[in-house]
Amino acid sequence: MIQLATFLTAYVFLGIAHGEGCKDNATVGEVLAAVQTETYFLTGTTNKSREACSFLSGTGLTEDCVSGTPVTYGYKNGREWVNNTDVVEKPEKPDRFPSRLSGPLKGMRVVARGENCFTLRKQNETEVWVAVSAVDVSTCCKEKLEKKFKDNTYATTYEHGVC
Incomplete structure (x- = not known):
């Protein structure tokens, strides 16, 4: 019985770790709720001009997780962090x-x-944002990006030990 419980625990853990x-x-509400709990870093993007260590975080989640929710975004410029805050109002389309x-x-x-990531797209630009606690593990969002761009035509702005 203990062996079965150990196997099931390992199976569940591996499923979570791989997103x-x-x-x-x-x-949008699900993304806003996610950035309230943890900082997310841009780990995959087709926009190769994005700044180093691009991140998103949130504070002050509103009741409906959308209208009036402040989101802080930023990046690293040399040794300095550049931060801005934008207030997300309720969008016309929920996604x-x-x-x-x-x-x-x-x-x-x-x-x-995913449990620890999200993927955003606009025209020819695709971005994968991953929770800081999961930047070193495989996520379902990264796997989808790699399947779509098999020739690795995407970049990362996250560098372990720098961000």
Whole structure:
């Protein structure tokens, strides 16, 4: 019985560590709820001009997880951190961030959400954001990005030990 419990525990843990259960077409509210609990770093992007150590975090989650929720985004410029805060109002479409935002979420559509990651897309730009606690493990979002861009035409802004 103990062996079975150990096997099941290991199986569940490995499933979580690899980000099993990516949900397609998640909502803005789900992304906002995620960044409230942990900082997310940009670990995969087709926009190769993105700044080093790009991150998202949130504070002050509103009741409906959308309207009026402040989101802090930023990056590292040399040794200095550059931070900005934008307030996300309720979007017209539940899976798309408003286009009036000024940061990296501007007009992005949520295409997938895992336990510790989410994938955003706008026109020819695709981005994978991963929770700081999971940047060193495989996630379902990263696996989807790698399947889509098999020739590795994407970049990362996260560098372990720097960010």
